[in-house]
Amino acid sequence: MVYQNVVWVIALVGMGLVALGFLYIISQVGRPADADAVRGINRRSARWRLTLFIILLLGFLGASYGTLHSFPIPAQSGPLAASQVVNVVGRQWSWQMSIEGQPAGDTLHLVTGSPVEFRVTSADVNHGFAIYAPDGRIAIQTQAMPGFDNKILYTFTAPGKYMVRCLEYCGLGHAPMVTEFDVTNPTGG
């Protein structure tokens, strides 16, 4: 199940419900109510509004708990205990990625199933470090900001060729600012 598709469905359902509410009211505009009926409309409107308030409040509390109780961003201070650490530096307009303790320059190889830490920074302006999965969808991202290390902790589940794209506008070479790396299943494990 692609995460983006779930979000897309939630958005369409939510916007669709708003649209239905408007279409219902629009369909009723041409049936003018007399003074008595208006009082009834106002009374029912207040009651329905309270109902909607409670529904929204419960949804809001549920969604907050569901999306925050295990916080989606790893703690940024202290070690993340990842088995693979990748240092990432963005600059106008290229990415430099190297496994901690190894010389830079070689094509990067990572493995599935164990958490990888990406330490992301920038040598000049703000960039956006986004990892695109082999299916073309964004898997995870963070900002690459001069003077700061933003740490991603991510466990790859699918092997394949991953693309890195810059998602923060950084000047003329922004769109072609890409690189790639391989993810394979661990061998002998």
Place this chain on the structure above:
Amino acid sequence: MATMTMYPDDERLPRGERAAFNLYAVSAVVLFVLMMLIGLVMRTAQGEWMSVPPNLFYQLLSMHGAGMVGTMGMVTTAVMWFFLRKYVKLHLWAFLANYLLFLLGALCIIGAVFLGGYAALWTFLYPLPVHAMAMWSGGAAAWFLVGYLLIGVGMLLFYLDAAWAIIQRFGNLGRALGLQWLFGGEIDPNHPKAVVASTMVIIANVLGILAGAVVLVLSLIDVADPQIAFNALVMKNLIYWFGHMYINATIYMAVIAVYELLPRYTGRPYPISRPFLWSWAASCVFVIVVFPHHLLMDYAQPRWLAIMGQIVSYGAGFSVFLITAWGALTNIHRSGMRWTMPSRLMVLAMFGWAAGIVPAILDGTIAINRVMHNTQWVPGHFHFYLLLGVLPMALALIYHVIGSREHAPPNSGADRIGFPLYLLGGLIFTFAFLDAGHLSVARRMATHLPEWQGTDHMGAIGALLVVLAMLYFMARIALGLLRANPDARAAHPAR
């Protein structure tokens, strides 16, 4: 109770006021058409139906962003002025000074972009303005920043005049917001909603503009001496605090038109209430503290700021859904309202705002932001409530003013074609963005992968329809405002 006269005498535009209002309205529709044409060019270029070199693309993107945000601010200021002047004594010079400074600022920005090649976008995100890699000079960046400063000073002048006038009449800003009635007491039924909304905007946007002034001056210092380094995270917080409040203020200024005009078109009172006051008091706090939802992918940001950004984004939805949209729908329900341009535009505006909030709130969720941030999901949701929400609110007032000169709400045959064209184009255009975001298409890229271009083509088609409708609106508004005999008017009963 509020007056139910369609064109009440206290909304008359005497000579000077009429000229000022016409200047704002006509300049705004002309600028909107130009900025929309730029948008159409960009969507067409991304879909490779047209070739635009990347440097020009990013100049156009900078112009489009700054131009749209600035024009929205300008025209919605006119909405606030139009209604607020009925309740407090505003000075025409402040309103005109704002216009002149806006024009001067716009000229600086246009020069910076098209003569100087400035292309660091409307957000001038530090330190990009001084890292142009030969695309533009420090001078061009400085002109752009000075343009913003001029526009901010103009707006500040207008707000200070309005704040002074409000304090003269209501004693202080808290009483104008109606805080004394939050926990009890008899609410004055004649307390104007326009004053509540204007006061909220003044408080929030004065803070925003001051934050903007600080970061603009710091950026200018950086242009003067690029060796000076500021904390990039602090600069980004300031920029988004300013940017968020500035663009959101346009919604809160524009919605005054709906509060004031809707009951006249439905013929039914739209009374002020305690939930209404609560919603505006809460929105005032929310709009000031919600900006960290723009920095959810800055992991170095303190965790509590990110959590606040998400929670407050959710909270901000309550007043939109439960007070403004719900109140408007209740007022319309079985009202027998006639469909004319102002009433159509107001219903569209309420829909655009309420529906556009849905993808916005989703994106304000940290876990979702990880895959939607800086994709076209973002322009998808803000175009939804700017194009289908805020702009229709401002157009509703302008059409209403045209109606006051023609003695009846405008509803020509061409209007009845122009409106659905705008609606259809707007829906195609915004859903193309949202669909692209769902497909992980990056925003702000001059060139797109072949597999992304289907959404670009849909966006370009939608944009073309919107431009056609807007061209018609522009002609209709310019002729309607400039041609009609301003003195011919009579009091008309509602509906």
